[in-house]
Amino acid sequence: MPLDKAAVEHVALLARLNLSETEKTEFARQLSSILGYVDKLQELNTDQVRPLVNILSANNVLRDDEERPRPLSREELLANGPSVEAAQFKVPKIL
Amino acid sequence: MELWELTLQQMIGQLNSRCISSAELAESVYEHTEKTDKAVKAFITLADKDKIMEQARLCDTEAFRGIKGIPYGLKDIFCTRGLKTTCASHILDNFIPPYNATVVNKLNEQQGIILGKLNMDEFAMGSSTEQSAFFPTHNPWDLERVPGGSSGGSAAAVAAGEIPFSLGTDTGGSIRQPAAYCGVVGLKPTYGRVSRWGVIAFASSLDQVGVFSKTVTDCAIVMNIIAGHDPLDSTSVNIERPDYTRFLNADIKGLRIGVPKEYFQQGIQAGVKEEVKKALKFYESSGALVEEISLPHTEYALPAYYLVAPAEASANLARFDGVRYGWRNTGKDNILDMYSHTRAEGFGDEVKRRIMLGTYALSSGYYDAYYLKALKVRTLIYQDFMKAFENLDVIISPTTPSTAFKIGEQIGDPLTLYLNDILTVPVNMAGLPGISIPCGLSDGLPVGMQIIGKAFDEGTILKTAYAFEQNSGFHIKLPHPEVI
Numbered sequence: 001m002p003l004d005k006a007a008v009e010h011v012a013l014l015a016r017l018n019l020s021e022t023e024k025t026e027f028a029r030q031l032s033s034i035l036g037y038v039d040k041l042q043e044l045n046t047d048q049v050r051p052l053v054n055i056l057s058a059n060n061v062l063r064d065d066e067e068r069p070r071p072l073s074r075e076e077l078l079a080n081g082p083s084v085e086a087a088q089f090k091v092p093k094i095l
Numbered sequence: 096m097e098l099w100e101l102t103l104q105q106m107i108g109q110l111n112s113r114c115i116s117s118a119e120l121a122e123s124v125y126e127h128t129e130k131t132d133k134a135v136k137a138f139i140t141l142a143d144k145d146k147i148m149e150q151a152r153l154c155d156t157e158a159f160r161g162i163k164g165i166p167y168g169l170k171d172i173f174c175t176r177g178l179k180t181t182c183a184s185h186i187l188d189n190f191i192p193p194y195n196a197t198v199v200n201k202l203n204e205q206q207g208i209i210l211g212k213l214n215m216d217e218f219a220m221g222s223s224t225e226q227s228a229f230f231p232t233h234n235p236w237d238l239e240r241v242p243g244g245s246s247g248g249s250a251a252a253v254a255a256g257e258i259p260f261s262l263g264t265d266t267g268g269s270i271r272q273p274a275a276y277c278g279v280v281g282l283k284p285t286y287g288r289v290s291r292w293g294v295i296a297f298a299s300s301l302d303q304v305g306v307f308s309k310t311v312t313d314c315a316i317v318m319n320i321i322a323g324h325d326p327l328d329s330t331s332v333n334i335e336r337p338d339y340t341r342f343l344n345a346d347i348k349g350l351r352i353g354v355p356k357e358y359f360q361q362g363i364q365a366g367v368k369e370e371v372k373k374a375l376k377f378y379e380s381s382g383a384l385v386e387e388i389s390l391p392h393t394e395y396a397l398p399a400y401y402l403v404a405p406a407e408a409s410a411n412l413a414r415f416d417g418v419r420y421g422w423r424n425t426g427k428d429n430i431l432d433m434y435s436h437t438r439a440e441g442f443g444d445e446v447k448r449r450i451m452l453g454t455y456a457l458s459s460g461y462y463d464a465y466y467l468k469a470l471k472v473r474t475l476i477y478q479d480f481m482k483a484f485e486n487l488d489v490i491i492s493p494t495t496p497s498t499a500f501k502i503g504e505q506i507g508d509p510l511t512l513y514l515n516d517i518l519t520v521p522v523n524m525a526g527l528p529g530i531s532i533p534c535g536l537s538d539g540l541p542v543g544m545q546i547i548g549k550a551f552d553e554g555t556i557l558k559t560a561y562a563f564e565q566n567s568g569f570h571i572k573l574p575h576p577e578v579i
Contacts, residue, residue, distance in 0.1 A: 008451070015409060015454040016416070017447055018435035027451055033510055034452060038398040041468050044475065051470030052477055055286050055300065055526030061329035076193040080420035089418050092433050 002032040098123035103165065103259040103313035110159050117164025121151035121208065124166045128210065128257040136232050137242075137252035139171050140179050141211040150208050161205030162320070168261035170249045171212040172219060173199055174293040178209065182295050183227040184217045186421045186441030196293025197328065198262060198304055198321045205320055210258055213248030217443045218412065219269055219297045221245050222515040223505065226445045231502055234277060235574035236540055240499040243273030243515075246307070250277040253307045254574055260308040260317050266297050267400055268494075268519025270305045271531035275494035275543020278533040278574065280308045280560070282318065285551045286526035287332035290325030298407035299330075301400075301523045311532065311561040315339035318553065334551065342554035345562040348382035351488045352559075357393035358492035358518055366537025371493045371544050374534045377566055378491075378559075388487070390479040395472050396521035401513060402456050402469035403524075409453030415441065448509060473524050480525045484549050489559050492518055494531040494543030518545060528553045532560045533569045 008028045012019045019027065074087060083090040098120050101109065109115045125144055132138055147166065154164030171181050174192035176199075181187045195203065202209075216226035224232045224247025232247045234240040235255040242251040246263030250273035253261055263270045265283035274281025282305045289304040296302060304321065308314045319340065324333040354375060359368055379385050417423030417437035424436040442450070456465040483490065495515060505512045522529040527547055534544035544563070548556040 003455070007455075011451050011455045011458065013435075014458060015450050016413075016431075016434040016438050017442075017450065018432070018439040019447075020439075023447070027448060030448060030509055031452055031455065034401060035455075037510055038402055038465070038469075040398045041395060041402075041472050044392075044395060044472060046468060046471035046475070049471040049474050051467055052473040053300075053470060055477070056330065056332060063326075072193050079193065080190055082417055082421070082423035082425070091418055092428050092430050094430050 003028050003035065097127065099127040099256050101259065102309050103162070103316055104310065106165050106259055107162065107316070110164060113159075117151040117154040118148060120164065121147050121166060124210065124258065128252075131255050131257055134233060134238055135235055135251050135255045135257070136230055137213055137248040137255065137257060138168070138211045139181060139183065139214050139229060139248070142178070142209060147208060147210065154206060154208075161207070162202070163206035164208060166208045166210040166258055167202065168210050168213045168249060168252050168258040169199065170215050170246050170261070170263045172215060172264055172295045173262060174295070175199055175209065175212065178212065180212065180295070181229075182218050183215045183229060184442065184446070185228045186415050186438070188228070188422060190420050192293070194293060197290040197325045199293065201320055213246070213252055213261060215248055216245035216445070218295070218408070218446050219245040219264055219266055220408070220445050220449055222268070222272060222512055223500075223502075224248060224273075225502060225506055226443060228443050233502070234499050236278060237499065240501050240540070241276065243276035243495075243499060245269040245273075247273045249307045250274050250279055250281065253277070253279045253309060260306060260313055262321070263305060263307055264294060264297070265303055265305050265523065266301045266404060267523050268516040270307065271494050271519050271529055271543065271545060272515060274307060274531040275533075275541065276499035278541030278569075280306075280311055280314050280530065280532050282306050282314050282530045282553070282556070283522070283528060284318070284322060284553055285528040286523075287330055288322050288528070288551065288553065290323075290328040290331045292325055292327040296411040298404040299411060300407060301404060303523075311557055311564050312340065312343055314530070315343060315557050332551070337554055339554060339557055342558040343561045344558065345565045347378065347559065347562045350378070350383040350559065351486065352378055352383050352385045353388035353483055353487040353490045354385060355388050355390045355393065355483075355490060355492060357390055362496055363493055364497045364537065367493045367495070367497060367542050370535030370537060370542040371491070374544050374563055374567075375491065377563060381562065381566075388483050388490070390483060390521070392472070392475045392479050393521055396476050396524050397513065397517050399469040399472040399476065400516070400520045400524060401452070402465050403473065405449040405453030406456045406466050407453070409450045409457065412442075412446070412450055417441070445509070476521055477525045480521075480527060488548075488555050490547040492545050492547070494518060494545040498537050498540035498542060522547055526550060528556055530556050530560050532564060534563065534567065535569065
């Protein structure tokens with residue numbers, strides 16, 4: 001199914017990507033081509049097939065709820081923040 | 096012979112018997128790398144020479160153990176404490192992790208020396224290392240060609256003799272394909288065999304950490320260090336790790352090898368087919384039982400992969416939002432604009448393309464038709480392998496449809512580039528282990544042979560690879576002398 005520019009804009013908003021007009025046109029074309037290719041999957045009847053969600057027949061991994069030593073200090077955790085103030089990550093206004 | 100030319104096994108032997116010192120080895124390796132990497136450009140970050148030499152001299156003051164004093168390289172996707180980790184992306188080009196990945200800790204415990212961080216396609220999305228946000232890496236066999244990807248720097252550095260081994264990651268072929276293009280050994284272990292803690296995630300149901308090396312023996316030595324359960328990675332499996340070096344004997348009489356007919360169709364280069372068929376003749380003449388098999392859903396693996404992997408990537412890469420680490424566009428005064436400008440300017444084209452594709456495949460109204468459908472097809476691919484392995488020990492095929500292509504040749508059309516992974520992707524979809532070993536040359540370029548094994552049976556893969564290597568002697572061949 002071809003993807004039009006409006007659909008690209010909707011997906012870009014969901015993905016938090018501010019695309020340029022050129023990118024929108026280019027992605028509409030390229031994604032349509034990729035989606036055309038993956039449509040090949042519709043050739044297969046999978047009505048009776050269960051989805052493979054996890055390759056390991058993994059059980060949930062649990063541990064006791066005990067306090068563990070903290071390997072990193074607050075300073076180390078904050079060190080990569082682009083904007084830090086009063087030991088917190090600072091962001092532009094939300095409301 | 097220069098010291099940098101030694102294999103890992105030889106370095107261990109000579110350091111252990113004190114024929115050489117760590118300082119002599121580090122000096123040789125560093126000088127060779129500084130010179131060679133001007134042309135190959137495998138490293139994003141090369142550690143400071145004084146620091147490397149200091150570590151090596153310290154190693155010389157104590158008894159040898161493990162891989163003490165031996166330099167190695169890491170794909171720039173592994174978090175390294177205090178050492179910049181970029182994932183070859185602008186969005187992380189100032190990121191200095193406060194901790195090490197588990198595998199890095201394991202190599203540190205054996206006192207290996209990190210020579211540096213290696214180039215890759217941005218966030219491991221690509222098959223040529225041309226998608227690095229910084230620069231392309233060149234194939235040491237022909238500098239005008241790509242080294243493959245996404246772990247292209249890891250493969251090229253080993254091929255050029257810059258390091259005896261390196262680590263990479265493989266989501267759809269990102270270890271095996273560059274190993275094939277660069278003529279080195281590249282192992283993708285079983286999903287769950289090696290810890291991924293501290294490895295920047297791409298597609299979590301597919302990603303696995305693995306090894307590049309000059310020889311199969313060296314691969315087994317490194318696997319002995321990195322494999323095993325990690326309580327910090329809930330997808331790492333808690334079963335015993337065998338001593339992989341114990342599988343290395345060349346007696347393969349009675350080994351049952353399956354050759355999937357589908358892996359020899361689909362536009363495979365004649366020269367590639369020919370070299371792999373020659374290798375199969377060797378196995379037959381050594382007493383292995385080689386039979387043609389069918390993996391009927393092979394052609395559906397790649398389209399299913401290009402839904403599953405981008406879908407998981409779109410979720411994993413949501414964390415890059417300019418808040419806690421990485422680059423931020425500081426010119427925006429509301430948070431939505433800050434997110435969407437930071438991400439649009441921080442990510443490269445291929446990453447954005449896959450985030451868009453994955454977001455679409457997971458979005459309301461399309462989930463069942465795309466993502467769920469792909470997971471169902473994944474079951475069929477898995478079942479193909481399970482059925483085949485009822486009567487087989489290993490499956491052998493070419494690793495890639497062609498030898499290394501030229502830089503720039505495939506960059507225009509994303510779909511054409513994706514087809515490079517057609518023979519490696521099914522293995523990730525089924526979570527199985529696979530190795531690529533060099534099996535010959537076609538027009539002067541290395542051809543890779545892929546050996547696929549049962550889950551957690553890396554041992555039989557290594558044994559099968561070792562038998563061929565001992566016979567072919569290909570592992571001692573070096574790329575073009577002008578390059579190194």
